[in-house]
Amino acid sequence: MNSLDEAKFLDQNDPLSRYRNRFFHPENEIYFDGNSLGKMPIAAQYQLHKTIDEQWGKGLIGSWNNHWIDLPSRIAEKYSQLLGAKKDEIIIGESTSVRLYQSIHALLESNLYPKQLVTDTLNFPSDLYILDGLTRIFKIPKILKLDYSQEIEANVKKLKSSIKESPGIICLSLVSYKSSYLYPMKELNEWANNHRSIIVWDLSHAVGAVPIDFKASATLIATGCTYKYMNGGPGAPAFLFIEKKLQTQIHNPIQGWFGHQNPFNFSDKYIAANDINKFASGTPSVLSMQAMEAGIDIILEAGIKKIREKSILQSENLIDLVKKYLVPNGFHLESPRNSLYRGSHITLSHKSSWQICQTLISGNGNEPRIIPDFRPPNFIRFGITPLYTKHDEIYQLVKRLEAIVKTKSFLSFTLEKPKVT
């Protein structure tokens, strides 16, 4: 893609272009942060209004039976279609952090695997904190945290030999939040399964961005956020996948009434549901679930294969433009070069990343604001979300970045950071 005209031609011939209208777009803004918080589907807005006015406002308690009680399992079924799971292998609810805690606690308690907790330096901080907290509860001396002496790619050879030497419970993010590195899921699952180990996958940056098939990839347990590429809304509930046989071998450490076989019998004795629902704890968050359904509906309709094809095309085009216009101006590519090992965001670094980010966000005269996000120490991430990212937006982004560094306009922006970056 060498010119704005070429970018526009690609947009005109884009098989996914019709999905852009299914989202709300703030005026004069180009959004590259769908890897952090996806855009709002118009249908979610409609659904939320309906839920508030009719179901909560007028229907009140009657709405549980009329509209809400089957909502989590309906959404779970849709996620199972996307992820190559059986419909009773997925549950929706809680946050990814809580689901990681439940999963790893349950595995440690089960004694199915050696009590060795493993992760690597590419993993998301919340995952590390959860593991750290569990070492205290289970009196595990320390986490084995693999360091590959760079943060762009995992060293799969090193990871595999570590699993062989120190089998246990390994927690990895399928797509790493900083560099966008994509692990070879099937190869690692099979390796772990053959070496008395299990991988607990965090799919937060992968779901809705790359095709995932739990059965084909021999995955046993996984969780992930739905507010990024799944466009489920801020704080949308996570999903948890547990393979059918494993479900029978582990217990939910948070035994609440919604995980009971018959919650509305109000029995004093806890009897766990005999399916994935035993991993429920409290009342489902209805408003968030009503909001998140539109996101999965659009992804199923568009098809994850087509989404991935466009994501690779756009990422490759972005990387080519970065090499041509930005690398000579002090930027570095911090994502894997090979699309086989890359998710759907592209990370760049520059010594003045924070100020450059602020310059993009503030816009330029009549030109649109451009929204990426910043991760310390000096990474700028650009999320490619094929359902609404246009080719011409990618071209505009690179030319704007080039102008910002050439004119040094970023120097007028402060180095101070707000609470959310």
Ligand SMILES: Cc1ncc(COP(=O)(O)O)c(C=O)c1O
């Ligand atoms: C890879 C990854 N894991 C976990 C989380 C945390 O998810 P939650 O806030 O749902 O606990 C995030 C949040 O951005 C993330 O990117």
